[in-house]
Amino acid sequence: MSELTGKELIAWRTARFFQDGNIVNLGIGMPTKCLDYLPEGVDIWIDTENGAVGLTGAPKPGEDFDPNVVDAGGRPSLLRVGSACFDSFRSFGFIRGGHVDITVLGAYEVDKDGSLANWMIPGKAAAGMGGAMDLVTGSRITIVMSTHTDKTGSPKLVEHTEYPLTGYKCVDYFISELAVIHFTEAGPVLEEISRNTTVEEVLSKTGTKLILPEKIGILEDAK
Amino acid sequence: MGVDDAVAKYCFSGMTVMLPGFVNVGVSETLIDAVLRTDITDLNVISNNTSIKGRGIGKLVHEDRIKHITCSHIGNNEETCAKVVAGEINITFVPQGSLCEKVRAGGAGIGGILTPTGVHTPMQDGKQLLEWDDEKGEYKFVKADEPQRGKRFILELPLHADVVFVHAWKADTFGNVVYRRTSRNFNEAFATAADHVIVEAEHIVEVGELDPDEIMTPGFIVDAVVQGRVLTEA
Numbered sequence: 001m002s003e004l005t006g007k008e009l010i011a012w013r014t015a016r017f018f019q020d021g022n023i024v025n026l027g028i029g030m031p032t033k034c035l036d037y038l039p040e041g042v043d044i045w046i047d048t049e050n051g052a053v054g055l056t057g058a059p060k061p062g063e064d065f066d067p068n069v070v071d072a073g074g075r076p077s078l079l080r081v082g083s084a085c086f087d088s089f090r091s092f093g094f095i096r097g098g099h100v101d102i103t104v105l106g107a108y109e110v111d112k113d114g115s116l117a118n119w120m121i122p123g124k125a126a127a128g129m130g131g132a133m134d135l136v137t138g139s140r141i142t143i144v145m146s147t148h149t150d151k152t153g154s155p156k157l158v159e160h161t162e163y164p165l166t167g168y169k170c171v172d173y174f175i176s177e178l179a180v181i182h183f184t185e186a187g188p189v190l191e192e193i194s195r196n197t198t199v200e201e202v203l204s205k206t207g208t209k210l211i212l213p214e215k216i217g218i219l220e221d222a223k
Numbered sequence: 224m225g226v227d228d229a230v231a232k233y234c235f236s237g238m239t240v241m242l243p244g245f246v247n248v249g250v251s252e253t254l255i256d257a258v259l260r261t262d263i264t265d266l267n268v269i270s271n272n273t274s275i276k277g278r279g280i281g282k283l284v285h286e287d288r289i290k291h292i293t294c295s296h297i298g299n300n301e302e303t304c305a306k307v308v309a310g311e312i313n314i315t316f317v318p319q320g321s322l323c324e325k326v327r328a329g330g331a332g333i334g335g336i337l338t339p340t341g342v343h344t345p346m347q348d349g350k351q352l353l354e355w356d357d358e359k360g361e362y363k364f365v366k367a368d369e370p371q372r373g374k375r376f377i378l379e380l381p382l383h384a385d386v387v388f389v390h391a392w393k394a395d396t397f398g399n400v401v402y403r404r405t406s407r408n409f410n411e412a413f414a415t416a417a418d419h420v421i422v423e424a425e426h427i428v429e430v431g432e433l434d435p436d437e438i439m440t441p442g443f444i445v446d447a448v449v450q451g452r453v454l455t456e457a
Contacts, residue, residue: 051407052405066404068248070245087402087409087410088319088408089327092323096340130272130319131295133340133344168343
């Protein structure tokens with residue numbers, strides 16, 4: 001059982017989706033926190049869309065590194081034994097071709113069908129989508145890890161997105177500090193809630209209807 | 224050939240130039256510096272991003288040499304973002320995987336590619352959409368607002384350039400290239416899709432020193448090899 005809260009809890013729960021040997025692409029920022037909470041006995045391979053599988057993270061101060069190895073944010077990284085490097089078109093071939101098991105990334109909004117908006121806010125300068133559109137389209141499982149509401153308290157999970165989409169019906173799971181929501185053919189299912197909340201609170205902070213199964217799990221009890 | 228000679232021979236104002244690289248790695252910084260020593264401007268750049276401020280493609284941004292850029296991301300360079308907002312640089316965003324495939328198609332003589340990436344996003348605006356009809360076993364063109372019945376794809380057209388600056392780790396004097404680690408990124412595809420291919424190599428070796436099986440870009444498509452500086456920081 002996890003004693004964590006907030007973003008640490010979200011990262012911990014997200015990492016519970018990883019299975020031994022999975023190829024996982026973690027978005028820049030919060031998703032990389034998942035690496036701090038890998039389940040015992042689970043060893044994953046980090047995919048970086050700029051052309052490698054097997055990244056292990058930034059070199060420690062004073063540690064030798066090759067400046068030719070960078071992560072998807074352009075920062076120096078190390079490669080583990082057994083890793084492979086390849087060109088960008090093969091990298092995205094692997095991504096669109098379903099060879100990446102899990103993509104984890106953040107969101108501005110997710111709608112009831114699991115369509116994701118995370119690259120552009122109308123009226124604001126856009127940095128560009130980078131590889132996100134390909135990743136959410138091609139990965140076997142797409143997980144959005146996010147606070148349940150934004151800074152103004154508005155739900156991240158909405159009926160219809162206000163912002164332009166990154167991907168259409170592409171999100172499989174939405175994981176927040178309050179809940180795990182699974183997008184199914186029937187609609188979004190509230191599969192787990194945190195023991196620090198209630199179904200009523202989750203529903204009040206969610207901008208679309210959720211399907212309530214007979215048994216709703218406790219997020220902190222995930223194995 | 225000297226780096227300034229190569230730029231003088233193949234580059235011109237208004238050219239479409241492919242600048243492969245990912246943030247700061249795999250970018251032909253020596254060739255870009257040589258362009259900055261000339262008056263060449265109004266560049267139509269095809270790249271994945273624009274390095275960081277003060278490095279590589281970021282220097283072309285800083286000196287206002289770029290008219291239009293086709294790329295997937297500019298978030299690493301706040302100066303590019305500001306110039307795009309100010310209308311000083313025109314930008315076309317393309318998803319990173321689609322960018323690779325458009326260039327690969329351009330270099331491989333393919334008329335376009337069908338990708339599921341970007342369907343139902345702003346990336347489909349102004350592009351042709353195809354949907355697979357499983358019963359008939361054929362594609363048909365569809366409009367964006369038609370209800371979706373089968374797997375849908377965007378028809379992305381090929382990209383081609385006048386010149387490409389390729390960043391090699393090792394190259395022989397004939398132009399055979401080996402890339403290193405993630406500096407390989409867009410270089411391999413982009414090297415195939417320009418009228419003239421200039422290779423900037425960190426290390427230049429004699430013909431015969433590279434094993435034919437390790438060569439990632441063959442020398443027969445390369446026009447010039449110039450000495451580049453060795454990458455010491457990412």
